[in-house]
Amino acid sequence: MKKVGIMSMQRIANYGSFLQAYALKQLIEELNCKVEFVDYHIGAPVITENADSKNKFIRKLKKGLDTFQYQAPMAHKLAFIRYKQSFAKKYMPFLGIKDEMNFNPVLDCLVIGSDEVFNCIQKNSNVGYSTELFGKDNHAERLITYAASFGNTTLEKLDKYKKADEVGTLLKQFDEISVRDANSGAIVEKLTGKAPVYNLDPVLTYDYMNCCDKVPQIQSNERYLILYAYAGRISNQEADWIATYAKKKNLKVYAIGGIQKCADRFIDCSPFEVLAYFKNAEEVITDTFHGSIFSIITHRPFTTLVRESKGDSYGNEEKLSDLLNRLQLSSQMTMQIEDVENINAQNIDYIKVDELLKAHREVAREYLRTNLEG
Incomplete structure (x- = not known):
């Protein structure tokens, strides 16, 4: 039996990060x-202006204080802090991840992604610039x-921060990308100088709704809309x-993944329960990559709010437009919240x-089979 390692964002307290890691596993x-x-090993961020503190305790303290700055019910804020603090202890065991770090093990194959x-060109000191990635x-x-992604790191940013040569040298060492x-x-x-293979995110590639026995059935006595977005966005x-809009449609607003001013409920649940909540939702509004994917695999009406990248600020249009165009769902995107009513009505x-997903899944499984069995 071959020993395969996955290097990803698996320790991030985030539903999308967890579910993509579990799916690839x-x-x-x-x-x-x-x-x-x-x-x-986490390196220093490339962007040093307004970068997060290198001190883990200070970062956590700042995030906790930031939570209280958001306009949301106090009960939601406290629940959100508990959700973040308990995430690793509750869910990392599903991935086989322990508190002790696992650096540089001897493997038959190392898979980096998704x-x-x-x-690498960002200011998040939780990730920083790590050549090990x-x-x-x-x-x-x-x-x-x-299915590795540069996110909103572009060629222009790599050139601007003088990382293009180093990154290029490292990429040439891969057997397959x-x-x-x-x-x-x-x-x-x-x-x-070589074209890579294109594969969908593991949450789309692994058929969660038909193959995962950990996704429960959830019954709700009220009709609801899911707002899946990070706090503050x-x-x-x-x-x-x-x-x-929700009041007009007689829907409650369930916030998942972040607290929101307009939410009736903040849902603290397991990553697998997230998919169950999506499955039962009347509709979804999201501004995230995985929120869009959760909507797609649960067949929900949804709108994806696209955020433009400006300078070194974080945007999501590169990855969202690519994802939705690839699945012929570009009509679900907008930059204007007022478009939600018309989009979700379609x-x-x-x-x-x-059918598109089925074809992409076959390509992905063949890619993994070829590179791990060969």
């Missing part, structure tokens, strides 16, 4: 491999990626519009979407 285990998650493992100093016989979006593919091709104007042809 399942996909690789289906190939009769023994899987373990591999950690990386998630934004290559998003580009395969440096690994102890594996074979080195590949699966798979990316999940066009921006990442363009960077890889430019820096290595939904503006007051957007929140007020959502509250009015029927999505999920039979067609599922």
Whole structure:
């Protein structure tokens, strides 16, 4: 049995990060491999202006204080802090992850990805700039990626911060590279001279709704809309519009993943329960990559709010537009909250979407089979 390591964003307290890590683990285990998650040493952020503190305690304290700055019910704020504090203890065991870090193990193959493992031009000191995420100093016989993403790191940013040469040199050491979006593919091709393979995010590739026995059935005695967005990213104007819209449609607003001004409930649940809540939702509003994916695999009416990247600020248009275009769902995107009513009223042809997903899943499984069984 081959020993395969996955290096990803698996320790991030985030539903999307967890579910993509769990999904990739399942996909690789289906190939009769023994899987373990591999950690990386966190380097200093490339963007130093307004970067987060390097001190873990200070970062946690600041995030806790930031939570109290958001406009949301106090009960939601306290529940959100408890959710973040307890996430690792509750859910990391599902991934086989322990408190002790697992650096540089000896492996038959190291798979880097999925998630934004290559998003190196940012100021988040939880991730920083780590060459290990580009395969440096690994102890594996074979080195590949699966659906790796540069996020909103672009060629221009790599050049601006003088990291293009180093990143290019490291990328050339991979035996095979798979990316999940066009921006990442363009960077890889430019820096290595080779076109990468395109694969969907593991949450789409692994058939959660039909194959995962951990997704429960959840019954609700009220009709609800899910607002899936990070705390602080939904503006007051957007929140007020959502509250009015939900009231008009006689829907409660369930906030998942972050607290929101307009939410009737903040849902603290397991990653698997998130999918159950999505499955029962009347509709979804999200501004995240995985919120869009959760909507797609549960066949929900949804609108994805696109945030534009400006300078070094975080945006999501690169990855969201690529994802939704790839599944022929670009009509679900908007930059204007007022478009939600019309977008969510349109029927999505999920039979067609599922046919596209089936084809993408076959490509992904063949990529993994070829690189892990060969």
